[in-house]
Structure formats: C-alpha cells, structure tokens
Amino acid sequence: MDCLLNLKGFHALSQQEHEGHLEITVESRFKPQACPHCGFSQLYSHDKTEQVFFDAPMQGKPVILKIQRMRYKCRSCGKTFREPLDDIDDKRLMTTRLKEYIQKRSMSDTFAVVARETGLDEKTIRHVFDDYVDTQSKVMPFETPRVLGIDESKLVGSYRCILTNIEQYSIFDMLPSRKKADVVRHLKSLKNPKNVQIVTMDMWRPYKDAVNQVLPHAIVVVDKFHIVRISLECLEKARKTIRSKLDRKDRIKLKNERFVLSKRRHSLTDEEFEKLQQWSAWFPDLGLSYDAKEAFYCLFDQDLDSKTAEQALMDWQRGLSPQIAHYFEALTTALSNWMPEILNGFDYPVTNTYTESINRYEKDVQRMGRGYSFDVVRAKMLYNAEANKPTTSTIRKKKRKPVKEAPAFYLMTDSLFDSQSTKQKYKIEIIGEKRYYGAHIPTFCNLLDKGEFD
Numbered sequence: 001m002d003c004l005l006n007l008k009g010f011h012a013l014s015q016q017e018h019e020g021h022l023e024i025t026v027e028s029r030f031k032p033q034a035c036p037h038c039g040f041s042q043l044y045s046h047d048k049t050e051q052v053f054f055d056a057p058m059q060g061k062p063v064i065l066k067i068q069r070m071r072y073k074c075r076s077c078g079k080t081f082r083e084p085l086d087d088i089d090d091k092r093l094m095t096t097r098l099k100e101y102i103q104k105r106s107m108s109d110t111f112a113v114v115a116r117e118t119g120l121d122e123k124t125i126r127h128v129f130d131d132y133v134d135t136q137s138k139v140m141p142f143e144t145p146r147v148l149g150i151d152e153s154k155l156v157g158s159y160r161c162i163l164t165n166i167e168q169y170s171i172f173d174m175l176p177s178r179k180k181a182d183v184v185r186h187l188k189s190l191k192n193p194k195n196v197q198i199v200t201m202d203m204w205r206p207y208k209d210a211v212n213q214v215l216p217h218a219i220v221v222v223d224k225f226h227i228v229r230i231s232l233e234c235l236e237k238a239r240k241t242i243r244s245k246l247d248r249k250d251r252i253k254l255k256n257e258r259f260v261l262s263k264r265r266h267s268l269t270d271e272e273f274e275k276l277q278q279w280s281a282w283f284p285d286l287g288l289s290y291d292a293k294e295a296f297y298c299l300f301d302q303d304l305d306s307k308t309a310e311q312a313l314m315d316w317q318r319g320l321s322p323q324i325a326h327y328f329e330a331l332t333t334a335l336s337n338w339m340p341e342i343l344n345g346f347d348y349p350v351t352n353t354y355t356e357s358i359n360r361y362e363k364d365v366q367r368m369g370r371g372y373s374f375d376v377v378r379a380k381m382l383y384n385a386e387a388n389k390p391t392t393s394t395i396r397k398k399k400r401k402p403v404k405e406a407p408a409f410y411l412m413t414d415s416l417f418d419s420q421s422t423k424q425k426y427k428i429e430i431i432g433e434k435r436y437y438g439a440h441i442p443t444f445c446n447l448l449d450k451g452e453f454d
C-alpha cells in the first residue's frame with residue numbers, strides 16, 4: 001500500500017478503486033511536538049474532521065487522499081491548531097507533488113487536459129499555474145533593461161505588446177494587449193525605472209504616451225527598421241496603382257516587377273537593373289517611386305548625426321515629384337508625426353533585433369499557442385529554463401579583506417577602486433549571484449527551430 005503511495009508523510013490505511021478515480025485513506029506519520037503559537041509541548045486532541053486532498057494521478061487515474069485530520073489544543077495558550085501535514089499544500093488542498101505535476105504539465109498541455117488527468121476543474125489548474133508564474137518571477141527577477149524595446153506580435157488571436165532588452169537580446173516581458181493602460185501599468189511596476197535610458201519602438205502612439213508618462217527621462221527612438229519599411233509600402237502602393245491602370249498589352253511588359261522593385265539598387269543583378277531602366281522609361285512614375293524609396297533608404301544607411309539627418313529628410317520630402325507624392329503620403333505623415341523620435345535614432349542607433357528574429361517564427365509561436373491561454377504562452381516564452389541560461393551572469397561582490405592587488409579588469413569597471421588605497425582594502429569574491437535578463441532570443445529561436453515547443 002505504502003509503496004504505491006510513496007509519500008513520506010503518510011501511511012496508507014486502505015485503498016478503493018472507483019469508476020473515475022482512486023481513493024486512498026491515509027494518516028499522518030508525524031504528530032506535532034509543540035504548539036505553533038507558543039511553543040509549549042503539552043497538547044491534547046481537540047477533535048477530528050475528515051479532509052480530502054487531491055494527489056498526482058496514478059495508473060492513469062486521478063487520486064484523492066482521505067484523512068481524518070486531528071485538531072489539537074494547547075494546554076498553555078489554549079489556542080487550537082490543525083495537525084500539520086507534510087507534502088500538503090493547504091491553500092490548494094492538494095499534495096505538493098500534484099502541484100508540481102500540474103505546473104509541469106500546464107507548460108506542455110492545455111488546462112482542460114490537465115484538469116481531466118487530475119480530476120480537478122480548470123479554474124484550479126489555472127490558479128496553480130498562476131502560483132507557478134508568480135514564483136518564477138520571484139526566483140528569476142529580470143533586470144530592468146537600459147535599452148528597452150517595445151514592439152508587438154500577434155499571439156493567441158490578438159496583438160500583444162512585447163518588451164525586450166535590446167542589449168541582452170532577451171524577451172523582458174509580454175503584455176496582454178498593446179493598450180496604453182497595459183503598458184503604463186507594466187512600466188510603473190519596473191524594478192529600476194531609472195535604469196531605462198532609451199526606449200525603441202514602432203510608431204504606435206500609445207507606446208510613446210505611456211513612456212512619456214511613466215519614464216519622462218527616457219529617450220524615445222523610432223526603430224529605423226519600421227520607418228524604412230514604410231517607404232517600401234509606399235512604393236508597393238505606387239506599383240499596384242500604376243499596374244491597375246495599364247491595359248493588357250502594357251501589363252505584359254511588367255514581370256516579377258514586385259520582386260525587383262523591393263530590392264535595393266546595389267543588390268540588383270545586371271539583368272534586373274536593365275529591366276528597371278526599361279520600366280522607368282515606359283512608366284516614369286514607377287521609376288520615380290523606386291528612386292524615392294532608394295533615396296530614403298540611403299539616408300538611413302549613412303552615419304548621419306541628427307542635425308544633418310533632419311536637413312536630409314526635409315530635402316528628401318521637397319525632392320518628391322508632385323506626380324508621385326500622394327503614394328508617399330503615409331511616409332510624409334509619419335515623418336511629421338514622429339520627427340523627433342526618428343531623429344533620435346540617428347544619435348542613438350539602436351534597433352530591435354526581436355522584430356526580425358521572433359517574427360520570423362510567427363507561425364511556430366502561433367502553433368505553440370494553440371489551445372493555450374496567452375498567460376501560458378507568456379510563461380513558456382519568458383521562463384523557459386534553457387533560454388534563461390545564457391543571459392545569466394555572475395556579479396562580483398566586495399569583501400572587506402586586505403589583499404595586495406585587485407584584478408585589473410575589475411578596477412576598470414568599478415568606481416569603488418578609484419584610489420590606490422581602496423584597491424588594497426577590498427578583496428573581490430565571486431559569489432555566483434545570478435542576474436536574469438529574460439529569455440535569450442537566439443536560444444529561444446533555436447528551440448523553436450528544433451521543435452521543442454511542438
């Protein structure tokens with residue numbers, strides 16, 4: 001009996017098989033030695049109540065443990081208390097091993113399946129899972145990024161705000177929506193808000209408003225990637241409109257034009273270059289639109305300072321031929337709404353690597369999210385043990401012990417060692433304290449590649 005149960009805190013007294021579950025009647029192996037309120041050791045039995053706890057499934061069936069749980073009364077302080085039970089989570093009315101079982105299973109199966117396996121309802125599964133996420137966030141508290149990336153991804157049916165640590169290539173957090181209120185709430189909860197110096201984002205007004213409100217000291221940068229992409233979209237709009245107005249005879253002259261137009265001039269093959277010249281001669285607006293796109297990209301290729309960039313962007317706008325200007329309206333609007341943040345990008349050239357790498361896996365992440373709630377996908381991405389490894393680093397703590405010389409590499413990085421005398425007072429000891437920055441994106445992508453989340 002006991003070997004089936006295998007819980008060190010309990011004896012199994014009897015076992016009953018029911019249609020859908022196993023029921024094991026148990027008693028505690030240990031009796032309390034002292035009152036938890038005052039420590040007095042003379043206790044007497046007060047009363048007994050029957051309690052039921054869920055346990056991890058056995059033989060493919062849910063298990064419940066039945067116990068006659070004693071209540072004791074202290075002879076000294078007169079207070080009563082319930083018999084303490086090993087291996088039991090009193091809050092969730094289940095064994096701790098069932099709790100662990102649920103937490104592990106919820107990462108790889110839906111709450112509905114785990115509920116069926118354990119005989120619990122989905123709500124309980126969710127609560128246990130939430131406890132887990134809560135614990136994880138305390139076990140690995142992520143350091144507040146210096147350069148924060150704010151972006152979005154379509155996950156589990158909606159757009160979610162994704163926060164990244166740009167310098168550490170890690171996912172810092174994921175929010176249920178990209179609404180200002182969600183972003184504000186998150187930014188307000190940051191451990192070290194002053195640590196955020198730069199925030200890079202796409203041109204989504206609520207992000208900017210949230211950052212300005214909560215982190216007024218942070219410099220907002222529009223990601224170069226997002227702004228140049230608009231010029232490509234404008235060219236695409238021109239291509240479609242021009243093409244739709246052609247008759248059949250002229251339309252035949254175009255072939256693969258979308259592919260060629262999307263390429264940068266320096267990566268065109270000789271053949272493609274000739275085609276482009278031919279098209280420009282036949283359909284001048286198409287050629288002009290391509291040139292406008294290229295000129296815009298070139299602006300961002302150069303190492304301009306913000307002042308020169310501002311002039312160059314204005315020149316670019318002025319140089320737009322009137323007959324194609326309307327195709328580029330989305331871009332000119334973006335320039336007028338976001339000019340300071342776009343210019344910041346020239347002084348602080350940071351770009352969100354997340355956008356390029358994770359979005360490439362959009363389909364895999366979608367598949368990973370099938371049948372799960374957003375919270376599970378978030379936990380799977382954020383707290384993946386493998387992806388949290390590479391960004392873990394050791395920090396060094398000082399200790400008051402005189403040594404001859406502190407290691408040179410340390411002297412350069414810590415202001416504590418400014419003077420020669422201080423150098424000699426401290427000894428550096430590597431104590432292995434870990435820092436977490438969130439799920440390392442390259443590792444995470446690697447896992448997706450290997451199908452770890454399928």
Ligand SMILES: [Zn+2]
Nearest residue numbers: 035038074077
């Ligand atoms: Zn007592």
